[in-house]
Amino acid sequence: MSAPQVVVHRDKELMAKAAAARLITKIVDAQAARGFASVVLTGGRNGNGLLAALAEAPARDAVDWSRLDLWWGDERFLPDGDPERNYTQAREVLLDSVPLDPARVHPMAPSDGPYGNDADAAAEAYAAELAAAAGPEDHGPVPSFDVLLLGVGPDTHVASLFPELPGVYERERTVVGVHGAPKPPPTRVSLTLPAIRAAREVWLLAAGEDKANAAAIALSGAGEVQAPAAGARGRSRTLWLLDEAAAAQLPRGLYPPASA
Numbered sequence: 001m002s003a004p005q006v007v008v009h010r011d012k013e014l015m016a017k018a019a020a021a022r023l024i025t026k027i028v029d030a031q032a033a034r035g036f037a038s039v040v041l042t043g044g045r046n047g048n049g050l051l052a053a054l055a056e057a058p059a060r061d062a063v064d065w066s067r068l069d070l071w072w073g074d075e076r077f078l079p080d081g082d083p084e085r086n087y088t089q090a091r092e093v094l095l096d097s098v099p100l101d102p103a104r105v106h107p108m109a110p111s112d113g114p115y116g117n118d119a120d121a122a123a124e125a126y127a128a129e130l131a132a133a134a135g136p137e138d139h140g141p142v143p144s145f146d147v148l149l150l151g152v153g154p155d156t157h158v159a160s161l162f163p164e165l166p167g168v169y170e171r172e173r174t175v176v177g178v179h180g181a182p183k184p185p186p187t188r189v190s191l192t193l194p195a196i197r198a199a200r201e202v203w204l205l206a207a208g209e210d211k212a213n214a215a216a217i218a219l220s221g222a223g224e225v226q227a228p229a230a231g232a233r234g235r236s237r238t239l240w241l242l243d244e245a246a247a248a249q250l251p252r253g254l255y256p257p258a259s260a
C-alpha cells in the first residue's frame with residue numbers, strides 16, 4: 001500500500017479542473033498500455049465537480065469512452081432516477097454526454113430494482129459483478145481499478161464507510177449494505193476498505209474549511225475505524241487532492257508550504 005501524497009490547489013474550481021486533467025491523462029495512458037481503463041466514481045459535490053470539469057475539458061475527446069469501465073464506490077440506496085442517486089448525478093453532469101459502452105458501465109442497483117428494498121442483497125450482487133470482472137492478474141475478487149475516486153466527509157467518511165459503523169470493520173466482503181448512515185439517506189451500498197485498496201490509485205478529494213479537520217486527522221496517523229479516509233490507500237499511489245481551505249490544518253511538512 002502506498003503512503004499518501006498531498007497536492008494543494010488554490011480553490012475548489014482549480015482543484016476540480018486539475019483533477020479532471022489528471023484523470024484524462026491517466027485514462028489515456030491506461031488505454032494506450034492495455035486497451036482499456038477502469039475508474040471508480042464517487043458521490044458528493046467534489047466528485048461531481050470533477051466530472052463537470054471533465055465534461056468541459058477540451059482534452060476529454062482524447063479519451064476513448066467506449067473502452068472505459070465505470071464502477072461506483074458507493075450509492076445512496078434510492079429508486080432508479082432519483083435525483084439524489086450518485087448514478088443519476090453522474091449521468092447528468094457527464095455520462096449522458098459521452099459515448100460510453102453501456103456494457104462497461106456498472107451502477108449499483110436502485111431500491112426499486114431487482115433486489116427490491118434489500119440493500120444487503122444489492123451489495124452482494126455488486127460484489128458478484130466485481131468478482132466476475134476480476135481476472136487472474138488481479139489481487140482477489142475485485143478488478144485492479146486504474147483510479148478510484150473518493151470524496152471525504154467532514155467526519156472522515158469515504159464512500160459510505162462511516163467512523164465506527166460496521167462497514168468500516170469489514171475484512172472479507174468487498175461490498176456491504178449500510179444502514180443508519182449519519183449522512184442522508186441512511187441506507188446505502190458501499191465498497192469496503194479491502195475493495196478500495198485493490199485500486200492501483202486512490203484519489204481523495206476534499207475542498208472547503210469544513211474538511212480541514214478531517215484531512216488533518218486522516219493524514220496524521222489516525223486509525224481507519226475512527227477515520228475511514230486513513231484506510232483508503234491505493235496499491236501504487238494514494239493522492240489527496242485538496243484546496244487551500246481543506247489543507248489549512250495539515251501537519252507541517254506534509255506538503256511544501258506556499259511561498260510567503
Ligand SMILES: O=C(O)[C@H](O)[C@@H](O)[C@H](O)[C@H](O)COP(=O)(O)O
Pocket residue numbers: 042043044045046047074075076086150151152153157158159160183
Ligand atoms: O454518496 C455520497 O454522499 C458519497 O459518496 C460520500 O462519501 C461523499 O463523497 C462525501 O460525503 C463527500 O461529499 P462532498 O464532496 O459533497 O463533500
